[in-house]
Structure formats: structure tokens, C-alpha cells
Amino acid sequence: MKKKRILSLDILRALALVLICVYHWTLFKGTYIGVVIFFALSGYLVTSGLLSRDFSIFSVISRRLKKIYPSLLIVILASTIALYFVNNGLEMKYKYSALFSVLGLNNIYQIFSKMSYFDNFGIILPLTHIWALSFLIQMYVFFPVLVQGLKKLKLKDYTMGSIFLAISVISGLVMAYIFYATSKSSEGADFSRIYYGTDTRAFSFFCAAGLACFYSRREIKSNVEKKIVYVLGILGIVSIIVFSFGIDYRNALNYYGLMFLVSILFSFSIVLFSKPELKKFDISKYNKILDPVIRLGQHQYQYYLWQYPVMIFAREYFKWSKLSNSQQFCIQFIVLIFISELSYYLFEKKSIKYISYPILASIALILVFSPIYENKDLEEMKAIQEALASNEKEEKNNTPPVSTAPTTPAVNTGDKPLTMDELLNALNTPSKSMEEDTKMQNEILKKYPNDERDIIFIGDSVLHMTREDLKKKYPKAIIETKVGRQFYQLPNMLKSLSQDGKLRKIVVIALGTNGTIYEKDMKSVLETLKGHDVYFINTVMPDPWQDSVNAEIKKAGENPNIKVIDWYSYSKGKQEYFYKDGTHPKPNAAKRYINLIYSVLSKDILNQTK
Structure with a gap:
């Protein structure tokens, strides 16, 4: 029965x-x-x-x-x-x-x-x-x-x-x-x-x-x-x-x-x-x-x-x-x-x-x-991450060499100087070929100084994969990146950095790839960073929390001391930019990622060259 x-x-x-x-x-x-x-x-x-x-x-x-x-x-x-x-x-x-x-x-x-x-x-x-x-x-x-x-x-x-x-x-x-x-x-x-x-x-x-x-x-x-x-x-x-x-x-x-x-x-x-004698109504x-x-x-x-x-x-x-x-x-x-x-x-x-x-x-x-x-994409991505980790470990164990990079613009008197608008357009407008575009951008950026202000970058594996290029463009910056880092960890991290004297006036945050951003965590971050110039980089990924992460970042951008670096609008849908995971940028795209950051973050430095 x-x-x-x-x-x-x-x-x-x-x-x-x-x-x-x-x-x-x-x-x-x-x-x-x-x-x-x-x-x-x-x-x-x-x-x-x-x-x-x-x-x-x-x-x-x-x-x-x-x-x-x-x-x-x-x-x-x-x-x-x-x-x-x-x-x-x-x-x-x-x-x-x-x-x-x-x-x-x-x-x-x-x-x-x-x-x-x-x-x-x-x-x-x-x-x-x-x-x-x-x-x-x-x-x-x-x-x-x-x-x-x-x-x-x-x-x-x-x-x-x-x-x-x-x-x-x-x-x-x-x-x-x-x-x-x-x-x-x-x-x-x-x-x-x-x-x-x-x-x-x-x-x-x-x-x-x-x-x-x-x-x-x-x-x-x-x-x-x-x-x-x-x-x-x-x-x-x-x-x-x-x-x-x-x-x-x-x-x-x-x-x-x-x-x-x-x-x-x-x-x-x-x-x-399940017990009939406990049921208060008949379903x-x-x-x-x-x-x-x-x-x-x-x-x-x-x-x-x-x-x-x-x-x-x-x-x-x-x-x-x-x-x-x-x-x-x-x-x-x-x-x-x-x-x-x-x-x-x-x-x-x-x-x-x-x-x-x-x-x-x-x-x-x-x-x-x-x-x-x-999965050659994954193997290449892991190889880059391992190399970065090895370099980071070596940097901690050794005294960094004295940089031979010029700290003033490399002036070429035979070139016509670019206006601010021309430079920003060149940095932010992709051409038909990513390789041609990257080459053109690099030529432009050689004419301008590195940004040597005290800045701190905080990010996950996406920012981590741009670490070497980031150090070249911002030689005096503190770069705190970690694979798998989530936004909910940021409030305590900022407090710890502040106590250690590492929190800078300018703070760049690239988080959200590994999980959603909750409103209470964002409020805590904004409270801690009052009086700082804060830049959030939004995200590109196939995961379902992408839109909510970017919406929370956009909402934060309504505050007067917050600016948004819009990586999403710049790169979404461009398959050639990313590894197969649709999240981590390939080496050429990583340079574009840095150039986009530079075009937003360093406008005042660029303006000095006008």
C-alpha cells in the first residue's frame, strides 16, 4: 500500500x-x-x-x-x-x-x-x-x-x-x-x-x-x-x-x-x-x-x-x-x-x-x-600570478634597487605637445586593434611623468595581475593585493592600515570580483575614508553579483570625495581583453587597465604638463 x-x-x-x-x-x-x-x-x-x-x-x-x-x-x-x-x-x-x-x-x-x-x-x-x-x-x-x-x-x-x-x-x-x-x-x-x-x-x-x-x-x-x-x-x-x-x-x-x-x-x-494532531489548519x-x-x-x-x-x-x-x-x-x-x-x-x-x-x-x-x-588560459594566468607572488616575496626579502627611471617628463622637442583632451581621448578610446591601441597609448604615456604621489591601491586578483605595470606608473604607491580578497574584509583592513600608518590620502579600491558588496560594509568603508580621496574601480565578470557590485560602487560615487573608474563600460564584451574566465585581464589588457586608472586618477599630474 x-x-x-x-x-x-x-x-x-x-x-x-x-x-x-x-x-x-x-x-x-x-x-x-x-x-x-x-x-x-x-x-x-x-x-x-x-x-x-x-x-x-x-x-x-x-x-x-x-x-x-x-x-x-x-x-x-x-x-x-x-x-x-x-x-x-x-x-x-x-x-x-x-x-x-x-x-x-x-x-x-x-x-x-x-x-x-x-x-x-x-x-x-x-x-x-x-x-x-x-x-x-x-x-x-x-x-x-x-x-x-x-x-x-x-x-x-x-x-x-x-x-x-x-x-x-x-x-x-x-x-x-x-x-x-x-x-x-x-x-x-x-x-x-x-x-x-x-x-x-x-x-x-x-x-x-x-x-x-x-x-x-x-x-x-x-x-x-x-x-x-x-x-x-x-x-x-x-x-x-x-x-x-x-x-x-x-x-x-x-x-x-x-x-x-x-x-x-x-x-x-x-x-x-507532519503530525496531524499538531496541525492548526487543513492545507x-x-x-x-x-x-x-x-x-x-x-x-x-x-x-x-x-x-x-x-x-x-x-x-x-x-x-x-x-x-x-x-x-x-x-x-x-x-x-x-x-x-x-x-x-x-x-x-x-x-x-x-x-x-x-x-x-x-x-x-x-x-x-x-x-x-x-x-586550459592554456588558466595555466598562463596562474603562471603570471605565481611570478607576481615570487617577485613580491623577493621584494620583501631584499632592499629594492634604486630606480633609474626619470622622474620628470622625457621631453621630445620635435613632437607637438598634446592637449589634455587629446591625451584623455587617446587613453580612453579603444581603436580597432588592441595591439595598435596599446602601442599608441604607451608612446603617449612616455611623454609624461610617473605619478609619484603617496597612494595606496587595495585589490583582489584582478588588480594583482596588473601589479608590475602599476608599480611602474606609481613608483611610490603602496600596493595591497591578494587573490580571493572580498569587500567584506575591507573595513577591518582599512583600520589596520590606519593603525600601521600605511593609509594614504589617496585610496584606490578594486574589489567585488569574489563576492557581492553589502551596504553595511560600504557604509563602514566610507565612514573610515572620510577626508580621503577615494577611487573605486568597478568590475567585469560573468558572475551574477556583477551588477549589484557595480550598482553599489555607482551609488558610493555620489559622495563628493568618491570617484568611479569605469572599467566595466570600457571593457565589457571585449573577449580579446580577458582570459577564459571573463574576469582577469590578459597582459595587453592589463596595460589598458592601468592606463584607464592613470587617466582618471592622475588628471592633476597630466594638467601640469599642458
Whole structure:
């Protein structure tokens, strides 16, 4: 007899899906908490199902995997074929990612390969999100064995629930310890290890499993107990909402118990939504209103599988486009609905049998026999970054040589002097050929002095890749660049620079590539930099937070002491300027980047030569 579906839990599934999709699209605050909802729902439902009957371990595991794998394999196959045609080959990193996704070990592979949502510029990795499904596959294989073993010991539900809660506490402590231990290192906390680890994420599953032992097989009769569950269940929903809007993934509280607390509270939400005696209203009465949400929850597996690959390939396709993020999102959204609903119809509703075997064979053949794609762009970019890092280290260890560069204009009396307007037009107007344009600009700039004012440049990997050219143009400047730096780190960094006496009158900031700029962080920066001349360089990238970053920078430019250097308008859509990631400028474009900075920042110096 088929078990009646609990529609209220489909609403929670839909909530989880929406939060996860929002996080993938925007990296917004704490919306990654949607994964906790998925894990908790799985823990509660799997446990209640296993407790209610005698079962064969093999049949339970087999039935679960048969539901999971057809859709999973078709997503892996589609991603593999699409990536093959995009790159004319497959990177080894992707081949391993696909292989371990098939094996249900994607999260383990991502830990060892240091993969994440944030730092894979230039690499197309459409299976990164499969880490969560791999975790659940591991639970679906391991957990029935554990429950069967505890049943053979003839333990009561309450005792089993206590054991599961103890396991959840241990998992939470492991997460806290690893965060503490790795955050002490020079590289900072190892978020890949914390975020993807089976041991560090198991607490959400086992919290809900423990409560399933306490509540799934008995009716709650006590009014006091009903009130407790009701209050804690409501707090669980509230905690999800507050967490989504307020807790960045780098927040230490997350790993010192906050995520564990949310898991416990939300597990009570599952009890509240699933127990008939606790329901305050009949959801079926609101079917017309809630039907789209319930349907989304029922189809959430397909949407979860397809959303990330659709986003990744759309981002690649629109990388050089000037379509706004909202326009790109609308296209993605339509494609996602079509593919997900078709996939649901074929692989869940119709339950196509035996399809897994030919798909698996196809994946194996492509992974084995496809040529290895060598990402030369990425290799060149990394080589430049490594050379810059080596030069920077050498500079710190050695006394810098005395510069032989002239500090006054190299006057050529045979040339007619350029006016200020002619110079700025030459600096800011691209010609038909980037090579010709760069050569012409360099000839012009030779006629003018370097800007030897005390300036500090603060940036991420984009500014870092222009470091050598920047030093030539601004020999007395302090250049503080770091790969992976985010804007939220800037307020504390500015305070530290001020205390060390390194904060200059003129401050140039090039951040926003690695994550969004929040209003509170911008306000803090502007407050610290009152009385300074501040220049923000806006961003060019295919990531969804590009528009919001540039909008925040534009808004900051309304302040009288703030100016914006518009790299976006200057370079967006010019494929020849960038490496394959669509973010980091190639060497010739890096010179143009510096020239653009110079044309805005050094107008007063240029005016002296008129």
C-alpha cells in the first residue's frame, strides 16, 4: 500500500529548493541553509520509514538508489557532453568530478581537490552541487545498516533517538574543532573541508533522525508537549528566515553551534508539519493557492539536479554578452522549468526502466576516451600570478634597487605637445586593434611623468595581475593585493592600515570580483575614508553579483570625495581583453587597465604638463 504523501513537507522541500537556488545564483547571505533543510527532511523521513517496518538492508538501499540514479546519471551525461563541445575536450578535474559523482563520493573528492563555489575561475564545473546528493547517498547506504543493527539489539525508539542525537552532537563538535584548527593557519579556515565533510555535516540528518524516533510512531497527547513542539517548530521556521538574511558562510558562529541549533529547531518544524494532531489548519483547503509550491516541492529533486548545470552553462554562454543579469536569469529560469519538468515526467512519473545502464556506459566511454582539455588560459594566468607572488616575496626579502627611471617628463622637442583632451581621448578610446591601441597609448604615456604621489591601491586578483605595470606608473604607491580578497574584509583592513600608518590620502579600491558588496560594509568603508580621496574601480565578470557590485560602487560615487573608474563600460564584451574566465585581464589588457586608472586618477599630474 502506497504511503500517503504529507503535503506540508512538500512546502518545506520547496522552501529548501528556493533557498539553495538563490544561493547558487546570488551567493546571498545565509541562503545556503537550504541544504540543512534537505538533510533534516531526509533524516526524519528515512528514519520514520525504517522504524515502521521490518526491512531487508539490500532492498531498502536498492530502492533508494533506483530512485536517485536515473536522473543523476542523465544530468552527468548531459553536462559531460555539453562541456565536451564547449572545450573540445574534458579537463581532468571534471573527469574526476563526474566519476566520484557516479560513485556517490563527490563531496569527498571536492575536499581533497579544494573545490568550492567561489575560487574556480576559468574552470567550468557543473557538478559541484552534487556534493549534497553524495552525502545523502552515503547516508542511504550507511543508515539502514545502523538502524538494523540497533533493532537487533532490541533497543526502544527513545534509546535509538538518544544515540542519533549523540551522533549529531559529535558531528557538530567535529565541525567546530576543524573550523577552530584550520582558522589558525595562515591560509584561514578550510571551508571546503567543513562544508563538504560527511562527518561535519551529518548532524542535520541525525538531529532529525533522533526526533523521528521520539515522535514519528506515537501520538502527542500531552498539551504541554504539544505547546513545546509547536513553539520550537515555529522557532525553526523563524531561524531559517533569520539565518538566510543574516549569516554569511564565513561567520564563525555558524561553525560553533549556530548551524547545529538551526538543525535542531528545524527538526521540530518537521514534527510540527507532519503530525496531524499538531496541525492548526487543513492545507488541502488552500490547494489552489499552495498548489504551485507543493508541486515545486514534489519535483524538487529534478530542479535541484538541473539548476546548477543550467546556471553554469548559461554563465559561460552569456559571458561576453551585455545582457543584464535579470535578463539572463529569465532565460535560465525558463530553460530550468522546461528541463526539470521533462526530466520529472520521464524519470519519476514514467519511471523509465533500465535506462541507467546505457547512460552509465555512455558516461564511462566519454570520460575514458575523450581528449584531455588543457586550459592554456588558466595555466598562463596562474603562471603570471605565481611570478607576481615570487617577485613580491623577493621584494620583501631584499632592499629594492634604486630606480633609474626619470622622474620628470622625457621631453621630445620635435613632437607637438598634446592637449589634455587629446591625451584623455587617446587613453580612453579603444581603436580597432588592441595591439595598435596599446602601442599608441604607451608612446603617449612616455611623454609624461610617473605619478609619484603617496597612494595606496587595495585589490583582489584582478588588480594583482596588473601589479608590475602599476608599480611602474606609481613608483611610490603602496600596493595591497591578494587573490580571493572580498569587500567584506575591507573595513577591518582599512583600520589596520590606519593603525600601521600605511593609509594614504589617496585610496584606490578594486574589489567585488569574489563576492557581492553589502551596504553595511560600504557604509563602514566610507565612514573610515572620510577626508580621503577615494577611487573605486568597478568590475567585469560573468558572475551574477556583477551588477549589484557595480550598482553599489555607482551609488558610493555620489559622495563628493568618491570617484568611479569605469572599467566595466570600457571593457565589457571585449573577449580579446580577458582570459577564459571573463574576469582577469590578459597582459595587453592589463596595460589598458592601468592606463584607464592613470587617466582618471592622475588628471592633476597630466594638467601640469599642458
